[in-house]
Amino acid sequence: MSTPSDSRFTSQNQSTQERISSTTVGLVKLSDFRKRRAEVLEQQEREAHDAASSGAGTPAAATPDRSLTGTPDPNASDASTAARKKAKKRKAASTKLSFGDDDEADGDGGGEDTEGGKSDAASDRWNGHKGKSKFKANASVSVVPRAVTKSALRREAAEREVLRREFLARQEAVKSTDIAIPFTFFDGSNIPGGLVRVKKGDFIWIFLDKSRKVGADLGVGEKANAQREWARVGVDDLMLVRGNIIIPHHYEFLFFIMNKTRGPNNTLLFDYSNEAPPPKDVSDAAVDPLSTAASRAAKALQEMTSLEGASDDPTFTKVVDRRWYERNKHIYPASVWQEFDPEKDYEKEVRRDQGGNTFFYS
Structure with missing residues (x-):
């Protein structure tokens, strides 16, 4: 016990x-x-x-x-x-x-706290390292980007709108500028046609319609009723051939003028200025009510002859009846005519006839 x-x-x-x-x-x-x-x-x-x-x-x-x-x-x-x-x-x-x-x-300081102590020490070392290695700005960059603010965006938008309106105003001024196009009627030979006054913003079919009226007034043709024939012919039955290029009806003159489009032999199809002319003095354009019809016609003719393009070679612009072209397109010079293609580079083109033979002359 x-x-x-x-x-x-x-x-x-x-x-x-x-x-x-x-x-x-x-x-x-x-x-x-x-x-x-x-x-x-x-x-x-x-x-x-x-x-x-x-x-x-x-x-x-x-x-x-x-x-x-x-x-x-x-x-x-x-x-x-x-x-x-x-x-x-x-x-x-x-x-x-x-x-x-x-x-x-x-x-x-027990053994069970060893891992926690290590992790805390590692965390302290990492935090200290982060505090020392801060990112610094790149001093080698010389251009500092400008801060984009709402006021800056509105100002840029206003400037773009002003430039857009100025461009449209200049384009409208160019489109409303009158030019003169001398031409000939062609049916195998050149028949003088005179001058047609159009605007740079007009379509090709407007020129053809005015040339048709000129042909009716002049009575161009071999038949006795040539004036009636030209009065009955439609715009779709006429063709405009500029050099050797057939210009389609739906194009504007402004398209060729602004783009400075060139045809064969590096020739401008429509050699007109793409800038608006200076404004005219409206006092000089006043119509005298006491002037006669003959004096007004003479003044209009004088004004037309002073227009840009009035002195060009009339044979460079041909007005052709499409029916005649269909009958004679295999005969020179109609055999070398070709319809205008905006994707084609006519400056580097090697001219050939319908048989594939190369032309060695312009």
Whole structure:
């Protein structure tokens, strides 16, 4: 039977790990475990101090604690082993749970905080590195981009609108400019036709319609009723041949003038200015009501002859009856006529007849 003194010595010889295991069974939080462990260590230190001061229990106090020295205890029970396993499981669970506040507050430097301490130190080093390596502006860039604001966008839009209106105004001025086109009627030979006054913005069919009226007034043709023949002919039955190029009806003169379109032999198809003329003085254009019809006609003719293009070669512009062309298109010069193609480069073209023979003359 054990004596009270034996139970006292047995309690004093109980290892630290066993005390911790017995007092922390059932705990879930890591903070509670650490608190209990600190209390057990503090209680054990007090007991050792009391035993040393009273002179009793010296052998037990001199005996080193196997849990602190790491020496395996042969008398350790299965309960202590199970307690250590539970402690390891709780430690593994604590690594998965978030005890960030407790880890920062804990300062005992235990083994379970080693990884956290390493990660904190690495984080501090990384933050310090980021603070030192700040991005700097490229000093080699000499042109600094201008900040685009709403007012700047509105100002640029207003400037573009002003330029657009100026361009349209100049284009309208060019389109409304009068020009004179001397021409001939062609039916195998050149028959003088006179002058036709058109605007640069007119279509080709407008010129052909005016030339038809000129032919009716002049009575061009071999028949006695040539005037009636020209009066009955339609615009679709007429063709405009400029040099050796047949100009389709739907084109505007402005298209060739603005683009400076060239035909064979590097010749401009319509050699007119693409700039608007200076404004005229309206006082000089006033009509005298006392002038006669003959004087007004003479003045109109004088004005037409002063127009741009009035002095051009009339044989360069031919008005041809399409029916005559269909009957004679295999005979020179109609055999070398070709319809205008905007995609074709006539400057580099090698001229050939319908048989494929190359022309060695212009």
